[in-house]
Amino acid sequence: MQSLIRNAFMAMILFMAMNTYAQKNNPPVSLKTLLDQVNQNAPMLLTDSAAIYIRQAQAAETRSNWLPNLKLNYQSDIGTNNNVAGPYFGFGIIPSNSRGVRIGNNTTTVSANVGVAALDWEVYNFGSYGAQNKVAKSDIEVEQNQFLRSRYQLQAYTIDNYLKLLQLHNLLSIQARNIQRNAEILRSIRSLAKSGVRAGVDTSISEAELSKARLNYIELANQEKQVQLQLSAVSGMPYQSIIADTVAEMQLIGQPSVLQSLNPDTSNHPLINYYRSVYQNSLQREDMVKKSYNPKILLEGAVWGRGSSVDANDHFNSLSSGFGFDRNNYLVGIGISYNLFDLRRRQLKLRTQRAATDYSSKKLQEQKQLLSISASRADVELETAGQRLQEIPNQLKAANDGYRQKLSLYKNGLTDIIELNAALNILYRAETDYAQAKYAYSGALFQKAVTENQVNSVLNLLK
Numbered sequence: 001m002q003s004l005i006r007n008a009f010m011a012m013i014l015f016m017a018m019n020t021y022a023q024k025n026n027p028p029v030s031l032k033t034l035l036d037q038v039n040q041n042a043p044m045l046l047t048d049s050a051a052i053y054i055r056q057a058q059a060a061e062t063r064s065n066w067l068p069n070l071k072l073n074y075q076s077d078i079g080t081n082n083n084v085a086g087p088y089f090g091f092g093i094i095p096s097n098s099r100g101v102r103i104g105n106n107t108t109t110v111s112a113n114v115g116v117a118a119l120d121w122e123v124y125n126f127g128s129y130g131a132q133n134k135v136a137k138s139d140i141e142v143e144q145n146q147f148l149r150s151r152y153q154l155q156a157y158t159i160d161n162y163l164k165l166l167q168l169h170n171l172l173s174i175q176a177r178n179i180q181r182n183a184e185i186l187r188s189i190r191s192l193a194k195s196g197v198r199a200g201v202d203t204s205i206s207e208a209e210l211s212k213a214r215l216n217y218i219e220l221a222n223q224e225k226q227v228q229l230q231l232s233a234v235s236g237m238p239y240q241s242i243i244a245d246t247v248a249e250m251q252l253i254g255q256p257s258v259l260q261s262l263n264p265d266t267s268n269h270p271l272i273n274y275y276r277s278v279y280q281n282s283l284q285r286e287d288m289v290k291k292s293y294n295p296k297i298l299l300e301g302a303v304w305g306r307g308s309s310v311d312a313n314d315h316f317n318s319l320s321s322g323f324g325f326d327r328n329n330y331l332v333g334i335g336i337s338y339n340l341f342d343l344r345r346r347q348l349k350l351r352t353q354r355a356a357t358d359y360s361s362k363k364l365q366e367q368k369q370l371l372s373i374s375a376s377r378a379d380v381e382l383e384t385a386g387q388r389l390q391e392i393p394n395q396l397k398a399a400n401d402g403y404r405q406k407l408s409l410y411k412n413g414l415t416d417i418i419e420l421n422a423a424l425n426i427l428y429r430a431e432t433d434y435a436q437a438k439y440a441y442s443g444a445l446f447q448k449a450v451t452e453n454q455v456n457s458v459l460n461l462l463k
Contacts, residue, residue: 028245031162032459034235038158039151041236048147055143059136066129068121068299076113076323111322112308119301123334126294135288138281145274152270154234156450161231163442165244168224170435175217178428181403182210185420188411202417209421248462249442253389255461264452266371275364282357289353293346295338303330371451378448385441392434399423399430 039045186206193203225239232239266272305325309317406423409415449458 026241026243028243028247029237029241030245030462031159031248032462034162034231034237034242035155035158035459037235037237038154042154042234044150044154044234045147048143048150052140052143052147055136055140059133059140062132062136065132066122068119071118071120072116073118074113074115076111078109078111078319106316108316109319110309110316111319112306113323113325114304114306115325116302116304119299121299122296123299124297126291128288128291128294128296131284131288131291135281135284138277138284142274142277142281145270145277148270149274152450155455158231158234159446159450159455160443161227162244163439163446165224165227165231165242166246166249166442167435167439168220168227169244169246170438171432172217172220172224174428174431174435175213175220177431178424179210179213179217181424181427182206182213185407185410185424186210188407189417192411192413205417205421209424245462249438251462252442252445252458253438263454264375265454266368266452269371269453271367271371272364275360275367279357279360279364282353282360286350286353286357289346289350293339293342295336298335298337299333300335301330301332303328305329374451375448378444378451381440381444382448385437385444388437389441392430392437396430396434399427403427 186203189202189206228239228242231237231242235242305328307322307324307326309319309322311317403423403426406415406420410417410420446455446458449455
């Protein structure tokens with residue numbers, strides 16, 4: 001049994017040594033370096049940046065809406081020319097194929113050909129083209145601000161995980177010290193048990209506490225790797241190389257006056273800019289709806305040539321004589337088009353778009369309010385965390401002194417293992433409270449920086 005315990009203890013020491021070796025061979029990564037890697041390699045940002053090019057292509061497509069339609073048509077036909085009088089609706093641009101109606105029925109085959117060049121140009125539509133282009137430009141701005149919002153959210157996600165990595169590093173160090181203390185106690189108990197000063201049950205209790213400390217270390221190490229893997233997924237860096245810089249934490253804690261003097265920059269906040277651009281885009285769409293149902297001034301033009309095997313005297317000549325142009329014509333005109341029922345369509349569509357604009361406006365106001373609440377919450381948490389950091393050293397010193405005293409009393413047979421373990425747990429709790437206080441302070445600080453768009457200012461304080 002003792003051999004098994006000794007082997008397990010050696011395995012734990014080896015595991016801790018390997019972890020320490022890995023950290024020494026992979027220098028700490030600063031938060032600024034990690035954020036730069038995320039900005040360059042995050043799949044989400046690469047996708048959003050590609051979406052911007054789509055909007056730019058769509059805007060270029062929209063700018064070409066003013067181009068006219070110029071269609072070239074040609075056909076050669078063989079059939080009959082046996083017409084009757086009467087009106088009909090033309091399907092497309094069809095030059096007249098009629099001439100005098102004959103008294104008799106004549107189904108002689110004739111040949112004919114026609115070539116047409118037709119121009120159809122919406123020359124002016126009272127601002128509809130301009131409104132379309134403004135909406136297309138606004139769509140690009142929305143997509144660009146969506147990219148910046150994604151980068152902002154990913155920045156907050158990265159900072160949060162980086163701080164968790166710092167906290168886990170501190171907890172692992174605390175747990176390693178806890179293992180060493182428990183191992184020290186176990187060695188003392190075994191020595192005292194051999195001499196008959198202590199009962200063997202104390203050894204079992206101490207071994208259980210040591211095993212518990214090792215299990216906690218394994219669990220914390222697993223949590224650290226999970227956070228490293230999450231950061232690796234967004235940064236593209238190998239997870240083993242993502243080691244938090246513990247010096248940065250103390251640098252932030254040591255500059256409270258500088259941190260409190262940061263001024264919020266909510267006017268250029270990525271979240272506010274995104275929802276503001278969505279609201280402006282909706283306003284532009286309202287204007288486009290108003291102008292899309294305006295009258296349209298059209299320029300129409302056509303030139304065509306015709307040939308036929310039927311001559312002017314109504315003689316049906318050989319089919320070969322019907323190829324080639326015998327007559328040429330042109331037609332140019334300016335027209336105006338307006339659908340009276342568009343008044344109702346415009347009213348209904350404008351009502352729908354105004355509802356969307358109202359929604360976008362409320363989302364913008366909601367986001368401003370949420371940011372304000374988040375900033376106030378961060379201020380309160382930052383103040384509380386600062387007070388915690390001032391008080392915890394007293395707890396830590398008292399807990400450490402109490403443990404040392406109890407350990408000395410136990411070795412001299414003046415107290416029992418239960419009281420010693422209680423003192424050890426108090427020291428362990430004080431150390432974890434200190435680690436939690438540092439994490440809470442850093443978290444509140446960066447929450448304030450993220451909310452007030454001052455992350456770069458905080459990063460510049462880290463040397």
